[in-house]
Amino acid sequence: MHGKLTSGKGLEKIESPRYIIFGPNAINHTMDILYNLGMTGTAIIVSGSSITAKIAEDLTSSLDGEISVYHVVTAGGRINDVMKVIEEALKVKADFLIGVGGGRPLDVTKLAAAKLGVRYTVVPTSASHDGIASPAVNFSLSKQAELKFGDSINGMEAPTAVIADTNIINRAPLIAFKSGFGDLVAKFTAVRDWELAYKLKDEPYSEYAASMSLLSAKIAMDHASEIKFRLEESTRILVKALIGSGVAISIAGSSRPASGSEHMFSHALDKISEREGVKSAPHGIQCALGTIMMAYLQGQDWMWIRDKLKKAGVPTTAEEAGIKPDMVVKALTIAHKIRDRYTILGVSGLTPRAAEKLARSTRVIQ
Numbered sequence: 001m002h003g004k005l006t007s008g009k010g011l012e013k014i015e016s017p018r019y020i021i022f023g024p025n026a027i028n029h030t031m032d033i034l035y036n037l038g039m040t041g042t043a044i045i046v047s048g049s050s051i052t053a054k055i056a057e058d059l060t061s062s063l064d065g066e067i068s069v070y071h072v073v074t075a076g077g078r079i080n081d082v083m084k085v086i087e088e089a090l091k092v093k094a095d096f097l098i099g100v101g102g103g104r105p106l107d108v109t110k111l112a113a114a115k116l117g118v119r120y121t122v123v124p125t126s127a128s129h130d131g132i133a134s135p136a137v138n139f140s141l142s143k144q145a146e147l148k149f150g151d152s153i154n155g156m157e158a159p160t161a162v163i164a165d166t167n168i169i170n171r172a173p174l175i176a177f178k179s180g181f182g183d184l185v186a187k188f189t190a191v192r193d194w195e196l197a198y199k200l201k202d203e204p205y206s207e208y209a210a211s212m213s214l215l216s217a218k219i220a221m222d223h224a225s226e227i228k229f230r231l232e233e234s235t236r237i238l239v240k241a242l243i244g245s246g247v248a249i250s251i252a253g254s255s256r257p258a259s260g261s262e263h264m265f266s267h268a269l270d271k272i273s274e275r276e277g278v279k280s281a282p283h284g285i286q287c288a289l290g291t292i293m294m295a296y297l298q299g300q301d302w303m304w305i306r307d308k309l310k311k312a313g314v315p316t317t318a319e320e321a322g323i324k325p326d327m328v329v330k331a332l333t334i335a336h337k338i339r340d341r342y343t344i345l346g347v348s349g350l351t352p353r354a355a356e357k358l359a360r361s362t363r364v365i366q
């Protein structure tokens with residue numbers, strides 16, 4: 001069990017993974033890593049239902065004998081899945097958790113580990129967002145957890161180890177890579193929003209975390225045109241950059257360096273999609289569109305950002321992303337209300353006319 005330590009005035013806490021290993025066949029080193037970290041005894045391995053379940057099964061058999069492993073398959077990454085993992089973990093007296101998956105199984109693992117007060121390791125199977133190395137979880141699930149657990153989860157911990165096998169990640173669909181690239185581009189507007197909140201609202205700010213987040217995004221930008229070819233080397237760059245961004249979140253102790261108005265736009269789109277019963281576009285793709293528009297509002301070089309996205313084959317228009325134009329406009333008008341986070345959207349947000357003008361000026365809608 002962990003003692004819960006929160007930051008106070010003058011006291012800073014940095015939570016970061018102890019082991020990050022990535023490269024071809026990294027997964028084969030799981031046992032050694034767990035052993036070195038003293039993560040032995042009984043583990044729950046959490047995965048999705050299809051491809052990630054198979055990877056989790058293979059991993060389970062490779063650990064067999066040394067560690068007692070119980071496999072929990074999650075359905076949709078909702079709060080019920082978190083409860084299922086917690087129940088199973090309590091039943092078998094699990095010492096730690098292992099999350100295997102692209103996004104949702106990792107989020108479920110993080111929340112269950114936080115509630116149980118145990119350590120966890122993540123084995124990402126795609127490079128679609130920066131949650132692979134950070135304590136942060138998907139916004140909607142974190143809201144559900146807040147309702148369910150209240151204050152009983154106090155502070156999310158970073159994964160103890162991140163094991164990113166680029167052979168496995170390279171088998172993920174191309175859209176996952178594009179989404180990961182989009183989530184990295186988002187750092188340009190997120191960091192700018194954070195600076196603004198620091199200057200106008202005296203919010204805590206870490207120059208170190210901000211620089212690290214921007215550096216991750218810049219590294220990915222330099223290799224924009226290689227992303228779409230899904231070579232092992234470009235996958236490695238993308239994974240490294242996403243891990244860097246995740247570590248920046250860990251250092252800041254908040255998702256501020258990675259998530260600003262462009263993420264609020266994406267969350268707003270999720271909300272509207274859910275209400276209308278349509279499937280959302282991938283997280284990083286929505287963030288990419290948000291970044292183009294927020295960069296415009298911030299007076300940043302939005303055309304340069306759009307150009308990099310195009311080079312990486314990431315959609316830069318609502319049409320390419322499969323999102324209805326009126327949903328983009330609507331999302332822009334409600335994005336400021338999504339969470340209590342000061343950004344370029346201010347406290348009153350955009351009027352419908354200003355929102356439409358913004359989307360048209362940046363050619364996100366025609």
Ligand SMILES: [Zn+2]
Nearest residue numbers: 129130183287
């Ligand atoms: Zn993100």
